[in-house]
Amino acid sequence: MAATVSPIANLQLLNRHNYEDWSFQVKVYLLAKDVWDVVEAATEPPTPEDGEAEFRAWRKNNAKALLAIRTCCGDDTYPIIKGITTAKAAWDVLAEKLKPSDSEEGTQVKPSCETDATYTHNINVKYAPLYASVKRGDWNAAKEFIDRHPEALTHRGSSSGGTALHEAIQRKQLHIVEELLKLMTEPDLEIEDDLRFTAFFYALQKGMAAIVAKMVKKNKSLVTMRFTNVAGNQTPVLVAHTLGHWEIARFLYSLTPIHVLTQDNSGRDGAQLITECFFQINKFDIGWDLLQKCPKLALTETYATDRSPLYALAGSRFAFSSGVPLRFWQRWIYNNIHVQQPQPAPINSDVCVNFEELEDDKRNPRDLISSVTGFFQGVVKNLLKLLGIHDLHEIRLHHDRILQILPLVCDVATRRNLDSKQTAFVQKAIFRAVERGQVEFIKEMRKANHRIPLTMGDESDRSIFHYAVECRQEKVFSLIYGLSEYVRNAIVSTADKFNNSILHAAGSLSAHLNHIQGAALQMQRELQWFKEVEHIFPPQFLEVRNETEQITARELFTKNHKKLVKEGEESMKGTATSCTVVGALIVTIMFAVAFTVPGGNNQDTGFPIFLRKKFFRVFLISDSISLLSSTTSVMIFLGILTSRYAEDDFLRSLPTKMLLGLFTLFLSIAAMMVAFSSALFIMLEGESWVSIPISLLARVPIASFVWMQFPLFLDIFMFTYGRGIFDKKCRAWE
Structure with a gap:
């Protein structure tokens, strides 16, 4: 049908x-x-x-x-x-x-309840036996019919209006496909079905490597025939690459004339191929070869309107190390991975993949030595994946390859003979890099042309630093510290066409706060941004008002952050209330325990019976520490509950109180567990088989508190007393 x-x-x-x-x-x-x-x-x-x-x-x-x-x-x-x-x-x-499921895909297209008679409803009755034989995978019957009716080989009578070859490929009857190819001529392979697709298209779609190779060997023009029913009339190599059939794409690329990708259809196929290479780890050979042969493709429009490979590179989240969030231990491993690799070699017809040998290798079992070697290699690879080292190695390799390509791309983007459309592509790419925080891209653009990052503005006349503040990209904004004081003052004192200064941009509410835990820390980060920009902002421009709302930057900050201040207050009060309840319970318990010591008191002297025992002293000290620290934590959290919650309080005052409160509460819980364990050793002296396991279990509350609260504690500490959000040491443009 x-x-x-x-x-x-x-x-x-x-x-x-x-x-x-x-x-x-x-x-x-x-x-x-x-x-x-x-x-x-x-x-x-x-x-x-x-x-x-x-x-x-x-x-x-x-x-x-x-x-x-x-x-x-x-x-x-x-x-x-x-x-x-x-x-x-x-x-x-x-x-x-x-x-369709895998089991259905190779055997049927119609519902299973249909018979062969129903299947041939839309097929010429004369040729119905041929297509029924193909459906069953019976080549002998199909060959007998073709011998009697040679014209059936090219008859378009399948359910989709294609030939028997179309039907065999769609049903993955590989042995029939190979036999049909032996009988068909070059023009026969160019026959289209009702959807205007050749059988070659379906072989690409299903990733039939050996079949693709055989069809190209019989008709070499297939590699340049565009699929007119695919958006953009794309070439086979681009279709194969889009579908993820990398080896097929490399094979077709080695046979595709370069002008087909760089000149025909305005060069969109080549630009799209390069774009997709940027997003695939270690699949750069096609893109690298294309860029070397035709560098202008970096600024050629792809099938996505107003997009270019340069824009794709600047917008790829994982193209550069600055865009990949890694924990400190992952960053340490990443920095210590040494990848030695040559530049990706150009592709030519001498290195194309031999698919027949590939398929034969899959069918034949490997010898014992190669099997054992492959087994151990697989074990090592899986172990490295489990530890995360393999993924970090792939990421590092990906970044190194990108850094090899980046100078070539930026050199094209900074040439003087660019037309208006190419200039627009460069502008969009730079601001896309700013939005994503791709500081390596901006540095390389600056290295290629010292004027571009500083003089270029967007449609609202915002500089890259203005836009970096708006997008909260601290790594990009930190580059401003590498400029001379005169240039820095000139940049920060400029305004956009609505007279919004760079400080007004800091006063806007950021849409990039989801990675920060809690409204209170988000408000603190927003304040840090505003204070840092205000610190380098010329004092004489602090009271400048914008044209849209006629308010200063500080007034804009207050207006935009009212809701966040309220959410931060509720967040802090909720945490403080919960911790106050826990601290009060510990105070009550530890105060009572201080006067009901293990073993009781001597009736004659009034002193505790176990006063001379070592564990009793541990009990008294830990009980005192727990009581005092829990009382302190309650007082601190009460101070948080009664704070005024002004904007500036979120910068240091409230986070410091929360840090001290969490620390003293943790100390009280840990000391309480120590007191419990020491009392247990005193009461069960000589019964270590009972006391030791219970004491080990007493560590569970401490571990659970650390597990759940330590990330918050660490974030508050780093945001408040760390190096800050701006790395002023990372200010070189080289």
Whole structure:
């Protein structure tokens, strides 16, 4: 049954039998529209609380993707997603309902209840036995029919309007495909089905490496034939790369004339290939070779409107080490990994993959030595993955490769003969790098052309430092300390076209606070930003008012952070209240224990019976420490509850009180457990088989407190007394 065509870009409508072809076409279309991210996102979508700008951007992209998916659904499939409001949920539901299982994929397209007679309903009765034989995988019957009817080899009579070769590939009947290829001529391989796809397209789609190699060997023009029904009329090498079939892509690239990727279709195929290479770990060989042969592709528009490979590189979160959040121990391992690698070698026809040998190697068992070697290599690799070292090595290798490519890309971006569109691409890429905090990219651009980062402004006349403050990218803003005082003052005293200074940008409410735990720490971070920018801001401009609201930067800060101050107050009071209750309970217990000591008192002297025992002294000291520290913690938390909660209190006063309160509460809990354990040893002297296990269990409350509260304690300490959010030592532009 041939699929009808949807109103969008001539994409086919989804029915219950063409999910694989439909999903590929729609995915490519969504990639071209730059909205595929909302469909494949692994995290929850943002909410208005995460930031109004981020939420609006997601909502817009979600609406675009959902509209495209709904429009491409037929009458029998649209009810499946009716009422679903997110593109990701709609895509997942369609995949769950319509995607054939592995067992079904190679044997049937129609429902299992259909007979061969039903299957041939839309097929010419004369050729029905041929397609039924292909469906069953019976080559002898198919060959006998073709011998009697040679024209059947090229007859377009399959369920999708294709030839027997189309049908065999879609049903993964590999032995029939190989036999059909022996009988078909070069022009036969260019026959299209009702969807205007050749059999070669389906072989690419399913990753049939050996079949692709055989088809190209028979008809070399297949590598340059564009798939006109794919968004953008893409080349086979780009389709293979998009689908993740890397070896097939390398093979096709080695045979594709360079002009097909760099000149035909405005060079979009080459630009798209380079863009996708930037997002794949250790898949740079094609992109590197293309950039060397045609550097201008770095500023060529891809299939995503107004996007270029330079923009993709600047926006990739994991392209540079500054964009990868690592813990201190991961950072230590990362810095000590030494990767020795040559520059990626250019690809040519001499290094293409021999797929026939590859397939033969998969079929034949390896010898004993190679099997044992592979086993131990697998064990070592899995162990390194378990420890996280393998992933860190891959990340480091990825970053080193990017740093090899970066100078070439930046050199192209800083040439003087750029047209207006290329200049716009450079501007967008730089501000994208600022938004993502890619300080390595900005440094390299500065190295290639000393004027670009300082003189360039966006559509609102904001400099990169203005935008860095707005996006809260401290690593980028820290570069300002590497400038002379005169230049620094000139930059920070400039304003955008609405007369918003760089201090006004610091006074806006950031949409990049989700990584900070709790509203109180978020407010502290916002204050630190404002104070740091205010510190380098010329005093004579502090009272400058903007044009939109006619308020100063400080007034703007107060206005925008009223809600965050209230949330921070509630957060601090909630934590203080809970800790006060715990501290009060410990005070009550430890005070009572001080007068009901283990073993009681001597009736004659009034002194404790176990006064001379070593563990009794430990008991008394730990009880006193627990009582005093818990009392102190209660007083500190009461001080937090009665604080005024002014804006500046969140900078140091309130965090310091919270630090002291948590520390003294932890000390009281630890001392209480020590007192309990020492009392247990006194009462059960000589019964170590009981007292020792119980004493070990007494460590559980201490460990649980550390596990749950230490991250908060460490964050407060680092934010309040650490080096600050600006690394003034990292100020070199080299």
